Amino acid sequence: MSGRITSCALTARENIRAAIEAKAMICVYGQAGGSFAVNASLRELAPKLTRRIRFRARPSTRDLRHELFHALGLQGRLPSHAIEFDRMLRGALEHVLVCDEV
Known part of the structure; x- marks a missing residue:
């Protein structure tokens, strides 16, 4: 084994x-x-x-965005619209993103 x-x-x-x-x-x-x-x-x-992020049980999409924003050290204000947020995260995610126990 x-x-x-x-x-x-x-x-x-x-x-x-x-x-x-x-x-x-x-x-x-x-x-x-x-x-x-x-x-x-x-x-x-x-x-x-590598950044380690822990989420509460059953996180929302909003929770995921906010935690990634902070873990990646992104500057500026949190975008107010989901599409703006997603665009910002896609640009910043030059890293491996691992979601464990999804």
Whole structure:
């Protein structure tokens, strides 16, 4: 079993590395241990680009936007309209975005 976990962790790390290099989006899902593999990979591959955000149970889209605004250190006022907010976040998200336990 430990060989399988190691293999999965290595696969996750290589896929995350490829996504970072391509500035692409990636979805990692699977059995137990996936969160550990993703977190370990991000600590190794992108420690200065990684921001940890905790949300309350059942966050709204508004909660997600506000937490990302603050975690990314975006300047200025919070946009008042969702479309403006989303445009700002898309421009700022040159990072890997991981949502765990979605």
